[in-house]
Every structure is written in C-alpha cells, then in structure tokens.
Amino acid sequence: MGKATIAFGADHGGFELKALLVAAAEKQGHPTLDLGTHGPAPVDYPDIAQAVCTAIGEGRAARGVLICGTGIGISIAANRFRHIRCALAHDVTTARLTRLHNDANVLALGARVIGPQVALDCLEAWLATPFEGGRHAGRIAKLTDL
Template identity: 60%
Template sequence: MSDTIAIASDHGGLELKTLLKQDLEARGLSVLDLGTNSTDSVDYPDFADAMAETVKSGKAARGVLICGTGIGISIAANRHPEIRAALVHDAFTARMARQHNDANVLVLGGRTTGPEVARDCLAVFLDTAFEGGRHARRVEKMSRPG
C-alpha cells in the first residue's frame, strides 16, 4: 500500500488543509495536494471526485477532505463505491471510523473543527487499524456499487 496521503479542500477548508498538510509531511508521508490553493469560491464535489479517483487508482492509500462543515464534501465523496469517507468530530469518532468502518478518507469541517482537535483526529485516523472480523462483512456491503 502506498504511503501517500491525498489531501483536498474547498475554500472553506483551505486554512485547516494547510495545517494538516504540514502534519502529514512531518510524519514523513508523501502528500498529494489536490487543491484548492486559494480562498476563491470553488465547488467541493470537484475535490471529492478528484479524491475518489486518486484513492481508487492507488495513487494514495488514504485521503483527507475538508470543506466548511465537512458535510457536503463527505456526501459527494461517498457517492463513489470505493470511498468510505467519514466525517469526524473528535478522536473517538476518528478511531471508530477506522476500527469499525475501515474509512479510507477522513473528513473534517474547516469552520467547525478547531485546529488541535483536527490534528488529533488526523493522528488517530492514521495510527488506527481496521479491526476486521464482524465489521468486514459490513464494509463489504458498503463497498458494492449502487
């Protein structure tokens, strides 16, 4: 599996994306920045679609998506069967997203999640393994095309 992590945001998540990108690089991970790189208004589904393609193709093992609340970008990302994007609000939900749902994309709200909480969520997301077992069949059901 690639040690590359993709990261993307819309304009509402740019500031948090910049901070988390630094954390990823500090861990020695390769970071693929899919944008945006400006505070100009953009459409979050475009970044969710780019993330889905990046993870599906294997260019990145996992991803991080950020929009203002995290809601819209997570809905857009989860339209893709290969994506399990989890909007998290704290370290506990980040842990459960990995352990029980094998989430491959962490989603945060740039306007709703403080920087230290976001950093904690990212660390837990990266450091937590999928438990498998009874959760594996559920993940399999979620991963089937429409």
C-alpha cells in the same frame, strides 16, 4: 516498507486547515498529494472530492482527507464513489472509530466546526488506527456490494 500516500483536498472553507494537516502528515513521514484548493477563491466541493477520490481509485494515494466548512457536503460527494468509504469526524473518538470499525479510506473534517488542534488530533488518530476486522469485515463487504 514506506508509509502510504495521503491525498488532501479542501474547498475555500477548508484550505487553511488543509495546509496545516498536510504539513502534519508530512512531519509524520507520510507522502502527500495536495489536490487543492490553495486559496480563498470559491470552488465547488464536489470537484475537490472527485479529485481526491479519483487519486485513490487510480492508486496514486491509499487514503484521503477532505475538508469543507462543515465536512458534510464534501463527505456526501466523496461517498458517491463506489471505492470510497468517507466518514465525517468531529473529535478523536469518531476519527479513530471510522478506521477501527468502518475501515474509512477518506476522512472528512469541517473547518468551521472544529478547531485546528482537534483536526490535528483527528488526523493523527485516523492515520494511526488500523481496521479491526472481525465482525466489522462482513459489514464492510455488504457496503461494497451495495
């Protein structure tokens, strides 16, 4: 079975980091969907979050990665979608735990607050970590019911 498609999106604050992360995911064998932006011209992060979350909802991607300057705004926008559990990570531990305990299907990163190597390490950990289930499964079910 092949690896699942990962949708990527970033506003103007994160487009350079997004390009690096897309290349890393592809190198690991993941099909990718790059939903923009592709340059420094200002764009609104809610529009980028909507593109990635819609791709997940439509089944064109299994998971998503969103990047803005801090990761805060774009994660708030993503979590407006019922089928999305977006978590903001700042290091490998938080990235791993977003999957292990929270079954996050979208990872948010802040390009202006973490460096490229930390972002690469976060992506690698997030992609490699399965959901632990167990006591966490009931909590995820409660989130779905909210």
